[in-house]
Every structure is written in C-alpha cells, then in structure tokens.
Amino acid sequence: MGEEKKTPFIPDFFIQDSSTFVPEWLKSVKPASAGTAGGSGARGFARPSVPQSGGKALLLKGGHCVIPHQGIFPVDVKIQGTKIESLGENLSDPQALTVEVRGKVVIPGVIDPHVHLGIFADFDAELVTETRSAVLNGVSTLGLYLGGQESYLDKLDDIIAKIEKKSLCDIFIHLVILNRSQLEEVPVYYSRYGITSFKTYMCGIPGLISEVEDDFLLDLMEKVSSLGPDAILNIHAENYRIVRRATERMKKAHPLSESLTEWERSHPAFAEAEAIRRAAFLSKETGARIYFVHVSSEKGIESARDLKQKSKDLFFETTSPYLTLDLEQDPDLLYKMVPPIRSRKDQKALWEGLADDTLDTIGSDHSPMSSAQKKTSVNLWDVPPGYPAVGTHLPSLLDRAAANGFPLARLVEKMCASPAKIFGLYPAKGTLLPGSDADLVIVDPSLRKEATPQSASSRSDYCLHQGKTLKGWPVAIIKSGQWLTPGNLDRVRGSFRAKYLRRV
Numbered sequence: 001m002g003e004e005k006k007t008p009f010i011p012d013f014f015i016q017d018s019s020t021f022v023p024e025w026l027k028s029v030k031p032a033s034a035g036t037a038g039g040s041g042a043r044g045f046a047r048p049s050v051p052q053s054g055g056k057a058l059l060l061k062g063g064h065c066v067i068p069h070q071g072i073f074p075v076d077v078k079i080q081g082t083k084i085e086s087l088g089e090n091l092s093d094p095q096a097l098t099v100e101v102r103g104k105v106v107i108p109g110v111i112d113p114h115v116h117l118g119i120f121a122d123f124d125a126e127l128v129t130e131t132r133s134a135v136l137n138g139v140s141t142l143g144l145y146l147g148g149q150e151s152y153l154d155k156l157d158d159i160i161a162k163i164e165k166k167s168l169c170d171i172f173i174h175l176v177i178l179n180r181s182q183l184e185e186v187p188v189y190y191s192r193y194g195i196t197s198f199k200t201y202m203c204g205i206p207g208l209i210s211e212v213e214d215d216f217l218l219d220l221m222e223k224v225s226s227l228g229p230d231a232i233l234n235i236h237a238e239n240y241r242i243v244r245r246a247t248e249r250m251k252k253a254h255p256l257s258e259s260l261t262e263w264e265r266s267h268p269a270f271a272e273a274e275a276i277r278r279a280a281f282l283s284k285e286t287g288a289r290i291y292f293v294h295v296s297s298e299k300g301i302e303s304a305r306d307l308k309q310k311s312k313d314l315f316f317e318t319t320s321p322y323l324t325l326d327l328e329q330d331p332d333l334l335y336k337m338v339p340p341i342r343s344r345k346d347q348k349a350l351w352e353g354l355a356d357d358t359l360d361t362i363g364s365d366h367s368p369m370s371s372a373q374k375k376t377s378v379n380l381w382d383v384p385p386g387y388p389a390v391g392t393h394l395p396s397l398l399d400r401a402a403a404n405g406f407p408l409a410r411l412v413e414k415m416c417a418s419p420a421k422i423f424g425l426y427p428a429k430g431t432l433l434p435g436s437d438a439d440l441v442i443v444d445p446s447l448r449k450e451a452t453p454q455s456a457s458s459r460s461d462y463c464l465h466q467g468k469t470l471k472g473w474p475v476a477i478i479k480s481g482q483w484l485t486p487g488n489l490d491r492v493r494g495s496f497r498a499k500y501l502r503r504v
C-alpha cells in the first residue's frame with residue numbers, strides 16, 4: 001500500500017466538500033506503519049485493564065492532547081473498540097489504523113449539558129437533525145431537558161428507546177418538575193431511570209412554562225437532597241415578579257419594538273442576581289446541591305461569586321451565546337432568548353467568571369427554531385424565544401477564547417470535564433484518560449471558516465454567528481470509536497448506537 005492510498009478513515013466530506021472542510025493534513029492520512037518505536041511510551045498513561053474489542057485499533061499520532069486538569073501533552077492516542085486504551089509518546093501498533101494528526105489538538109468529546117428538543121418541532125425528527133448538528137461540531141454528549149406538566153412515567157421508556165435508536169449523541173436527561181404530582185415521583189425517576197438531575201423555574205416563560213413559588217422550591221430541594229449526594233437541582237433563576245414588572249413597563253413604553261435592547265430591559269440583570277441569592281439561601285436549609293443554568297449577567301456573576309466562596313454545593317453554568325454574542329453587535333430578533341443576550345460589559349464579566357472558577361460549565365441552551373418560526377411577527381413582544389446553538393457551540397468558543405487569551409486547556413475543563421463531574425458522567429466522559437469512552441474531537445485551532453447553517457447542520461435555516469468567520473474548528477469527530485462525518489452518518493446510523501446515560 002502506497003502512502004497516498006486512502007484508508008477508511010479519510011472522511012468523505014473532506015473530499016466531497018473541498019470548499020469548506022478540507023484540511024490538508026487529512027489528505028496525507030497514512031496506512032498503519034510498524035516503523036515507530038513501540039510501547040506506551042515513557043510518559044504514557046497506559047492502563048492495561050481496558051477490555052480489548054475484536055476490531056482494529058485506531059491510532060491518532062502526532063497531535064496535542066488536552067487532558068483536563070493536567071495539561072496539554074504531545075502524545076498519541078490509541079482507541080480500541082469504544083474506549084480509549086492508552087495515551088503515550090510514540091505509540092505503535094502494526095495492526096492499527098493510523099491517522100496522522102500533527103498540528104492538531106485532540107480534546108474529549110464536548111458535553112453540552114443544556115439542550116432542548118421537540119419544543120418547536122417534532123421530537124423524533126429533532127433527535128435526528130439536532131444530534132447531527134451536535135456531533136458534527138464536536139459535541140458528543142447532551143444533557144436533554146424534558147418538560148411539561150404531566151407525569152413522565154408513561155413516557156420515559158419510549159423516549160429512551162428513541163434516543164438509543166435515533167440519536168448520534170449519548171444523552172442524559174434532566175427532568176423539569178413543576179407540580180406536586182411530578183415532585184412525588186422524583187424518587188421513581190431517580191431509581192427506575194437513573195435520572196439524578198431535575199430542573200425547575202423561578203421564572204417561567206409565558207405560554208410555554210410556568211414558574212414555581214418558594215414553598216414549592218423548598219419542597220423540591222428537600223426531595224432532591226433526600227435522594228443522595230449525586231442528585232442535583234437545576235434552577236432557572238430570575239425573580240418573576242421583577243421580570244413581570246419590567247416587561248409591563250417596557251411594553252407600555254414600546255408597544256411595537258424591533259429591538260433586543262427592550263427585551264434585555266424586560267429581564268433586568270438584578271432579577272437574576274436576586275433569584276440566585278434567594279435560591280442559594282433556601283438551599284442551605286435543605287442541603288440540596290444546586291446548579292444554576294444559563295447565568296447571563298455581570299450582576300448574576302457577582303451573586304454567584306459571593307455564594308460560591310461559602311458553599312461547595314452550588315454550581316453555575318453560562319452559555320456559549322452569552323459568551324460570544326452581545327446587544328451591540330448582534331441585535332437581530334433571531335437572537336431573542338430567555339435570559340436575554342446582554343451587553344459587552346456583561347459578557348466580559350462572564351469570561352472573568354470562567355477564569356476565576358465562579359462559572360463551572362458552558363451549555364448552549366439549544367432550542368432549534370427556523371427563521372420562519374422565529375419571525376412570525378416583526379414585533380419583539382410576539383417573537384418566541386429560542387435559537388439553534390449546539391452547532392456553533394464549540395467553534396464560537398474556540399474563536400472567542402483565543403481572541404480573549406483564555407487558555408484552551410481551561411476551556412476544555414469547562415466544556416468537558418466539569419459537566420461530566422457535576423452530572424455523574426466522569427471519567428467515562430469528559431476526559432481522554434485510558435478507559436474513558438472513545439469520544440474525541442480533533443480541532444484545528446487555526447482554521448478560519450465562516451459559520452453557516454450548513455456548517456451548523458441543524459434543521460434550522462439560520463445559525464448564530466451566521467456569516468462571521470470564526471477561527472478554530474473541529475475537523476474530525478470520533479464518537480464511541482467511530483469516525484463520524486456528514487458523508488457517513490446515514491450509513492453509520494444503522495450500526496452505531498448512541499447510549500442513554502443512566503447515572504445510578
């Protein structure tokens with residue numbers, strides 16, 4: 001076999017779509033070579049207890065691997081079956097399929113702990129299209145929110161079966177708890193389905209989700225806390241009375257608005273800051289672990305920073321849109337969201353919150369919509385909140401982190417290891433250590449490419465950052481040891497099984 005011979009690991013899309021995806025390095029993918037010095041290397045992380053699968057190993061050679069909390073190492077990765085078998089210098093295996101990844105960075109598959117499916121379109125359809133958007137852009141595990149007012153008991157078997165049949169990402173579930181009967185069933189959701197994270201809303205979304213009062217919040221905290229130390233309550237923290245007051249004022253002053261500035265003012269940052277403090281205060285009475293979703297503002301971060309110093313049981317998430325979009329640059333109604341996109345100053349505070357570990361994780365809050373669904377009206381107040389975000393999650397953050405001088409290794413901690421630890425998935429997920437699931441992303445940190453709906457690959461006909469050139473893109477994805485590309489997704493789907501992730 002000559003050097004130019006194609007191996008099965010040359011992704012079709014790199015060849016077919018040369019205008020967008022072709023990195024030069026993949027054209028020089030080499031067949032397995034026995035020429036390099038063997039063993040797992042003096043600085044290896046090999047752990048011989050990894051079970052061997054019958055299939056051929058895959059060897060990624062010459063890249064730089066980001067091992068969260070340890071650093072960036074110039075080591076090779078050997079994948080056997082669905083697991084990472086070893087890391088080390090100069091790994092070799094004559095039987096393995098070897099791929100040269102010199103000049104690239106290998107990171108663990110990204111965990112997006114915050115996505116919604118099936119809100120504005122059919123759940124089954126979005127399970128296909130949105131996990132495609134995720135996996136092709138480096139996100140291999142999703143934390144999926146399921147909501148509604150009814151019991152989940154007669155639905156979960158069906159939903160889990162669909163996940164295992166149709167999804168391309170592994171999925172864990174957060175259940176939204178809004179009423180007494182759901183609250184009473186929390187221990188059953190935990191023991192029967194291995195669900196350890198629940199969510200409630202201190203501020204609802206009119207027409208979609210109702211909010212709960214403090215007495216219910218306390219009861220839910222008690223219930224979640226009683227499950228054990230792995231259980232956690234996720235909270236949408238905004239003071240709904242402050243939001244309602246501000247919204248009424250804004251609507252009165254601007255009954256017809258096309259500006260996201262008015263939207264931002266209708267959800268004032270101090271409503272977020274107050275609710276975070278109140279929920280943290282209540283949680284002390286119950287011992288519950290609390291995870292605050294999508295912190296969006298400087299005032300929210302100030303609350304979080306104070307509280308975090310006093311408690312090990314409080315965790316804070318922000319989202320990639322809040323870290324990369326701002327009102328000044330991105331005023332389009334397509335970006336309407338709850339909480340709102342805010343100012344540059346707020347965004348700067350969020351990056352500082354990541355840097356000093358006030359913020360633990362980054363989600364996307366992906367809630368896919370088409371531009372037609374979004375623009376049913378030109379009036380701000382009638383436009384529904386939500387946007388597709390998982391397909392631009394990693395590239396937008398790679399771009400902005402580099403621009404802000406935020407270290408890649410730290411970004412990977414926040415995007416991979418930290419959500420895995422908080423939600424009980426570590427070390428199977430969130431790292432590249434031997435024994436972990438073989439979910440990896442090969443990143444080209446210097447590739448510049450325009451964000452388009454095609455690159456995002458969602459059902460949506462628009463994407464965040466559309467038309468902007470972002471620097472730093474995933475160029476190849478390995479999910480459960482399987483090389484995934486736009487060209488092979490349909491072929492692989494039959495033989496490839498994503499997992500529903502039970503956590504107890």
Ligand SMILES: [Zn+2]
Nearest residue numbers: 114116145365
């Ligand atoms: Zn959400």
